[in-house]
Amino acid sequence: MLLETCLAIGGIAGAILAMKRWQIKKRDIKGDRKAAYLSRITNTTGDKPPNIIIVLCDDLGFGDIGCFGNASIKTPHVDILARHGMMFKNCNSSAPVCSPYRAGLLTGRYGIRGHVAGVFFPSGLLSLLISPFFYSRGMRGLSPDEITLAEVLERAGYATGMVGKWHLGDRRPHLPNDFGFNHFFGAHFSNDMVPYAIYRNRDVAIPAPADQDVLTQQLTKDAISFIDSSVRSGKPFFLYYAQPFPHDPLHASPAFRGKSLAGLYGDAVEELDWSIGEIIATLKHHGVFDNTMIIFTSDNGPWHEGNPGYQRGRKYLPFEGGSRVPMIACWPARIPPGTTCKSPCSHLDIFPTILSLLGIAPPQDRVIDGQDISPILSNPQIATNQHPYHYIPLKNAKAIRKGKWKYHSRHGSDNAAYFLLRPGPFLFDMEADPQEAYNLAMNHPDIAKELASELEQFNASLKKNQRGWILRA
Amino acid sequence: MLLETCLAIGGIAGAILAMKRWQIKKRDIKGDRKAAYLSRITNTTGDKPPNIIIVLCDDLGFGDIGCFGNASIKTPHVDILARHGMMFKNCNSSAPVCSPYRAGLLTGRYGIRGHVAGVFFPSGLLSLLISPFFYSRGMRGLSPDEITLAEVLERAGYATGMVGKWHLGDRRPHLPNDFGFNHFFGAHFSNDMVPYAIYRNRDVAIPAPADQDVLTQQLTKDAISFIDSSVRSGKPFFLYYAQPFPHDPLHASPAFRGKSLAGLYGDAVEELDWSIGEIIATLKHHGVFDNTMIIFTSDNGPWHEGNPGYQRGRKYLPFEGGSRVPMIACWPARIPPGTTCKSPCSHLDIFPTILSLLGIAPPQDRVIDGQDISPILSNPQIATNQHPYHYIPLKNAKAIRKGKWKYHSRHGSDNAAYFLLRPGPFLFDMEADPQEAYNLAMNHPDIAKELASELEQFNASLKKNQRGWILRA
Structure with a gap:
């Protein structure tokens, strides 16, 4: 009986490995193209380019923050960004679910193009067993030949840091430090997955199970420390701050717990808002707030709790409640304050738009699904164009x-x-x-x-x- | 092989029949109680009681009509009811799906109490096969010992008529004429079920497949004819007008097709609104509009199309989008015009409230799940009470x-x-x-x-x- 079981397991494992080898062959990784593109990017920091911060919330709904109409959750610091910047009322995320979304945000291409065709589960037996069937060609992370915003900005002379949730693979060559982030402090996947450890670059900083109650405090501290050291270094910086909340399970530190009018969900969002306040204060302290573009947004619509803001459907669905998210772009030196853009746009546009702002040509060897919407940043009234979003x-x-x-x-x-x-x-x-x-x-x-x-x-x-x-x- | 198949089918059929017999034994039908209750109701028509019309739409959402905030669908006649009556902004239907809802509306009791625990499918093999498992004790219609509003009103001296969709059983003793309606013109079930025939009382009036494009026209004509003959007879009347739309599949007559700004869904709702206009005109023509209580509402939230009006979820779900429906009660002789009630209430309340208005004691032998909300009809500001709704x-x-x-x-x-x-x-x-x-x-x-x-x-x-x-x- 033992022999048969071993043989069966061996057979299944063999079949999976054979299939994976076949898939890897079929993956058509084009690392040389990526290297060639990146090598052509020159340092642009002579032109005083803006610092760039993307604050990405997890499962935050269109209706969950004050300036987007919420009356129960106080978000004074996000509201400051809206008053100093532009609110996007018709912005869709690049995918209605986590991993494909994050691939789209960082590459300007639909997740599926980089073999991100679903949520990545932590490495282990489950992930191994489902990978041949569930993942695009068995790839368990963003394809290494994808070009991320961090890689482009690093080549352009930026200090690049990421704080928070990655979720584009939990092993080399799929980690943040493999994709252009010089600095990483955060988790490899969602906060409902185990083992939930916090990494500093490639090493465990807080072993699993990390105490999620204090996570926003820790991430904020690290984000500020990254900004401090970047400013001191004289380099412009790119900070990708991927908040793990208000993704379920919800957590907030004792100072915020029970304080909002919207339960633990509201507490988590209010703490996240506090965190943004700390970042704004740090930027102002260094005198760089005016020339920092802060993009505040969410990856997809709300899950079990949260308010999709009068859209139909929720997370994961192709209805608007799945992917219409609040977005604010604040950059006092360039974006007119207190403005609202109603034209359809997408987070896929962030990659080509930032490249355009910096005068960097986008890759020519691959489709970029987003479009350059930099003209909208000066004039939100620019008419809706006919760029298709899928x-x-x-x-x-x-x-x-x-x-x-x-x-x-x-x-x-x-x-x-x-x-x-x-x-x-x-x-x-x-x-x-x-x-x-x-x-x-x-x-x-x-x-x-x-x-x-x-x-x-x-x-x-x-x-x-x-x-x-x-x-x- | 043929023999085995026949034996297997015979065995399954035998088991189903045995189970049904056992279920029927367990059904505890109490027809004597019902007869005793009804026999005690006396004719109340000496007091000039109001005529009563319930206009029930099918799958119409909270946000689908003008006075409830819709800008694409024109419903001037429903809006007239709102101006002359009371809008209920916090009214839930008795169940988020068809058959249980209709049982609740007519009896004031949750559908499950009358063995209505799901949608009834047309009589046939499917219905027979699923009945032992899917239906409460195999009952394929409203339990005959349930007491409907029509039966009470008939005993009280009303002419009772029903026009439209029944959906509480398609065989005796579950038909409209078995439950107190002297007049019936309509279908036994939903308009997506077959064979979709239109009946006049117990006989087929329009054989299946009935042309649904002209259905609202036919139902309107019949409703008006019922009102005409009731008024001529000198009796007060109760008309239950259960519109088959905007349930999918959608239909509208040529005069309405393509006329709304909201597709065929909007066309169907605008035709339904026209139908209400015809009824209002008929009541005014007879001089009985002031003493007619018209209740306009819907059975549950919208299905594939339609607008749940900023509620979470849709049809069938226990979230508000499943059962929060628009309701208007218009009765110029009693209800203050242009008023709005924000207290929670339910369609379960309609049965006990109408009985209370007519001074008829409700049945004492069974739980009535709704409550008498007649005081609200005079004063919508009456504070929310603590009656539980499930x-x-x-x-x-x-x-x-x-x-x-x-x-x-x-x-x-x-x-x-x-x-x-x-x-x-x-x-x-x-x-x-x-x-x-x-x-x-x-x-x-x-x-x-x-x-x-x-x-x-x-x-x-x-x-x-x-x-x-x-x-x-």
């Missing part, structure tokens, strides 16, 4: 947004009570009907047909050239 | 509302992407947080504990005495 929960697009129109292919219901049903297709006018309530496909058959075809072509292109490689002429 | 999608309660608090037990996620998860329990302050976003269970452990216990006791009482029989002293 809604890709996992491996292919379920919906497409173009201008005011959003088209859903037939896909699984958003309603758990009817999860077996596949209603649609739907065409929604997102200006007249932001809640995706009324199907206009019959009223505008030409638009529905055009978008259906574009969505289909996009999915076909993903099948044919998932990585989006552009062949050199 | 959220029962099928056989037991998943959540409880009491005053401003709503408590969810741990139950399946509302989010189809996480349908396997069971988050919670949650305690929500429905005044501060109507979107059920922030769990306050940790902030108010006493309230959470009290409501958890009340919910548990209620579910235990359903197990012990599902029918809610009250033993005579």
Whole structure:
């Protein structure tokens, strides 16, 4: 009996390893292209480029902060960013779920292009067993040939630091320090995964299980320390501050626990807001607040708690509640204060926009799915353009947004009570009907047909050239 | 092979029949109690009681009509009812899904008490096969010993008519004419079920498949004809007008098709609004508008299309989007015009409230789950009381509302992407947080504990005495 069990396990393991080897062969990693691109980037720091801070919350809903209409949670420091900067009311994240989203934010490309086709689970038996089937070609982290914002900025002369949740792989060559961050302090994955340890660069700083109650305090301290040392070094800096909250399970330090009017969720968000206040104070202390671009946002819609702000659906769904998130860009030296942008845009745009602001040409060997929206930063009234944004929960697009129109292919219901049903297709006018309530496909058959075809072509292109490689002429 | 198949089918059929026989024995039908109660009701029509019309829409969302904030769908006639009557902003239906809801509306008791524990499918093999497992004790319609509003009003001297969708059984003794309606014109079940025929009383009037495009026109004509003949007869009347729309599949007549700004859904709602206009005109023509109580509402939240009006979730779910519906009560002779009631109430209250208005004692042999809210009809400012309302999608309660608090037990996620998860329990302050976003269970452990216990006791009482029989002293 023991022999048979061993043989069976051995057989399964062998099959998995064989499949993985086959997948690795098929992965078409193009590290040489990446190296060639990065080597061409020159130091831009002579032009006094802005410092860049991205504050990314985890599962924070569109309606969870004061300046976006929340009355129960006090976010005075986020509200300061809004008063000094631009609020984006029509910004979608790059994916409605964690890992694909983070790939999209850092690369300007849909997660699937970098083999990020789902949430990465911690390395271990489960991850190993599901990897051949669940992950894109078995890859358990962001593909090493993807080019991240940190790598570009590092080449351009920035000090690059990351604080918080990574979630793009928990082993080499998928770690923050493998992707251009000189400094890392945080966790490899979500705060509901185990073993939840906190790393400083490649070493464990706080062994699992880390006390999450004090996590925001620790991350804030580290973020400030990174800013301090970067300013002292005379370099511009890029800080990617990926807050682990208000992702479930919720935590807050004793000073914030029970203080908000919105339960532990509100406490966590108010502590996160405090953290932003500390960062603003540090920037002001160093006299660099005016020339720092702070982008405040969230990765996707809310999960079990949280307020999607009158959008339909929640996290993971291709409805707006899954990916419409609050975004603020504050950069007093450049962005007009107290402004609001209503044009559709996406976090995919952050990579090409920052490159454009710094005068760095984007990679030419691969599709960049986002677009340069830097003109909007000077004038939020610029009319909606027709750049298409796709809604890709996992491996292919379920919906497409173009201008005011959003088209859903037939896909699984958003309603758990009817999860077996596949209603649609739907065409929604997102200006007249932001809640995706009324199907206009019959009223505008030409638009529905055009978008259906574009969505289909996009999915076909993903099948044919998932990585989006552009062949050199 | 044929023999084995026949034997297997025979065996399964035999087992089902045996189980059904056993279930029928266990059904504890108490027809004598019902007869005794009804026999005690005396004719009340000497006091000029109001005519009563309930206009029930199917799957219409809280945000789908003009006076409840919709800008795309024009509902001038429903809006007239609001201007002449009272809008209920905090009214929940008796269940978030069709058949249990309709049982609750007509009896003032949760559907499960009358063996309505799910949606009834048309009689046939599917219905037969699932009935032992899916339906409460295999009953495929409202239990014959349930007392409906129509039966009470018929005994009180009213002409009773029903037009539209029944959905409480498609065979005797479960049909509208078995439950106090002298007149019936409509369908036995939802418009997505087959064979979809239209009946006049017990006979097929329009064979399946009935043309649903002209259904609202036909139902309107019949409703008006019923009002005409009732007024001519000198009797007060009760009309239950159960609109089949905007339940999917959507239909509208050529005059309305493509006319709204909200697709076919909006067209169907605008035609339904027209229908209400025709009814108002008929009442005015007969000079009886002032002494007619018109209740306009919906059975549950929206399904694939439609706007739940900033509530969380949709049809079938124990979140508000499943059962918070628009309700208007218009009765110029009694209800102050242009008023709004914000106190929590339920469609379960309609049965005891109408009985109270007519001075008829409710049945004493069974629990009535609703409460008499007739004082609110004169003064909508009456403070919220502590009557508990339960959220029962099928056989037991998943959540409880009491005053401003709503408590969810741990139950399946509302989010189809996480349908396997069971988050919670949650305690929500429905005044501060109507979107059920922030769990306050940790902030108010006493309230959470009290409501958890009340919910548990209620579910235990359903197990012990599902029918809610009250033993005579």
